[in-house]
Amino acid sequence: MRRVGLLAVVLAFTVTACGKGGAEEEPAKGSGEQAVKTGPGASADTITLGYLPDLSGVFAPNGKSQMEGANLYWDAKNKAGGICGRQIEVKVQDTGYDPQKAVAAYQQLSGDVIGLGLVLGSSIVNALLPNVQQDQMFLNFAGWTSDILPSENVAIAGTTYDIEAINAVDFLMKEHGVASGDTIGHLYFEGDYGENALKGSKFAAEKHGLEILEQKITPADQDMTGQVSAFKKAGVKAILFSAAPPQAASLAGLAASQKLDVPIVANGPGWTPQLLTTPAADAMEANYFVVSSMAPLSVQSEGVTKFLSEYQAKYPKGTPSSNGSLYAYAGAQIADAALTKACENKDLTRKGVLDALHSLTALDTGGTVAGTLDFSDPASPPGSLVYIAKVSKDAPGGLEALGEPAQAADAEGYSF
Structure with a gap:
């Protein structure tokens, strides 16, 4: 028992020191259905996603709108039972559209999340990318620069x-x-x-x-x-x-x-x-x-109509935006699809979620994003159509x- 206690202290110290969430957990042993393998940001009852919007800088109106869309989607998802029997938790840090501030914000939450549900801004993503790649996380990019290609860690909603x-x-x-x-x-x-x-x-x-x-x-x-x-x-x-x-x-x-x-x-x-x-x-x-590639809210597609109905019910005094709240809603659809596929693969590690993302070849968002999305080739944007x-x-x-x-x-x- 002394050895076990000492090992626990050493592991806890290692996790705190490296800030990466520690080594991946092995699936539980025993008979019955195979357990889902988990890692940082995934526990027996919770999946945690990080969000890095701009809430105080030049894109603050979009950033605040994006968090409305993200919370709208995940609140509804949690009420419906979550993903893989787990509730989705969202951790948010404001970047202020400042790369240095974004790096510090990432360090604050990176050890606790399975991936990044939204990062706003090309300069922000470029500043974070080395750490994101090292941590083997997926990153939903609230931006569309093709300079980010062919990073396998970055998901773009549409074209560039x-x-x-x-x-x-x-x-x-x-x-x-x-x-x-x-x-x-x-x-x-x-x-x-x-x-x-x-x-x-x-x-x-x-x-x-x-x-x-x-x-x-x-x-x-x-x-x-x-x-x-x-x-x-x-x-x-x-x-x-x-x-x-x-x-x-x-x-x-x-x-x-x-x-x-x-x-x-x-x-x-x-x-x-x-x-x-x-x-x-x-x-x-x-x-x-x-x-x-984001649908204008006048589009009468299934996904946009559903989004608008849910948005108006949750935020009756809010102002929905195709590049703000709808974008984050669509980004959550992408994250949901990757996490759901990873669960089916019995692998809710960061690498497991990345692999699941790249297995999506015809993701239909119901029209929130133009066309269907193919994430199989990181060297090409997943979409090609625009409104x-x-x-x-x-x-x-x-x-x-x-x-x-x-x-x-x-x-x-x-x-x-």
């Missing part, structure tokens, strides 16, 4: 920013008269998000004889006066936007005041319905579009879908 941008250019040429020889402005964040979208716009522009006028900014830049003036001087026929909602409001409002009456097409993170409460609301309704939506004050979430999800022909020839 560069593919979105290729589809945006295709939309502008087909629906808004942009033609060879024209100039398109591209306002984007420095770093993995904006610069990944820029790769897509430049690829499409080269194919069609277009010019891209680049305007690079940082999250600290709030006033887009100089950028709008540059676009107006160049006579741009349209603007692509790959930044955050605060910059979107400034861009749309200033473009309207300077009589720059051109369509603006944003990647998914460039929209939140709270923009409709700003002075730029009318300008956005007139000229602002969003391209994303184009227009801002509308009358639509749930502020976006009205323009047709069914599709993929531009140019995107089929794009190499990651």
Whole structure:
């Protein structure tokens, strides 16, 4: 018994020192049905997921909305019995959209979770990825940069920013008269998000004889006066936007005041319905579009209808968002599918969940994400389709879908 007690102390010290949750547990011995193998973040009655949203930085409105969607899904799942006879527990740490703060937040919760149900931001994921890979965890990425490929640890809900941008250019040429020889402005964040979208716009522009006028900014830049003036001087026929909602409001409002009456097409993170409460609301309704794999809430699919009904019941005064609460809801659907498959495989270790994720080849989210999702090849995004939506004050979430999800022909020839 002294040896057992000493061993327990040593193991406890090791877990505390390394912060990785310790060695994986072996399945229980005995007759009957084979026990489920477990590891960090999985006990006999609980599965714990970590969430690292931005609750205080530039994407805070989306981050708060995302936690509504996550809690909505897991509360309902727990009421229905959970997964593998276990309740789902969610542990949350705010990153403030700051990579250094995110690393510290990860260290706080990493030893206690089986995987990360949501991490918001490309720069955040890149800062965490070495530790996530070492810990063999899956990570649901609230972002869509293809620069993260081919990491087998990262799950993306749909396609990537560069593919979105290729589809945006295709939309502008087909629906808004942009033609060879024209100039398109591209306002984007420095770093993995904006610069990944820029790769897509430049690829499409080269194919069609277009010019891209680049305007690079940082999250600290709030006033887009100089950028709008540059676009107006160049006579741009349209603007692509790959930044955050605060910059979107400034861009749309200033473009309207300077009589720059051109369509603006944003990647998914460039929209939140709270923009409709700003002075730029009318300008956005007139000229602002969003391209994303996440379904606009006007879509009458089974998954979106179910989400909206549950959301309105739980948050009667809330504002649902396709890139916020619906994204996290869809991310929870992905995590649910991977955890359920891991349970069927009798392996609720971190590696077991990763293997289960990559066995999903045609995950149907009921339309919360465009198309079906194939996670078998980490070198390719799991989806290829996008929605184009227009801002509308009358639509749930502020976006009205323009047709069914599709993929531009140019995107089929794009190499990651």
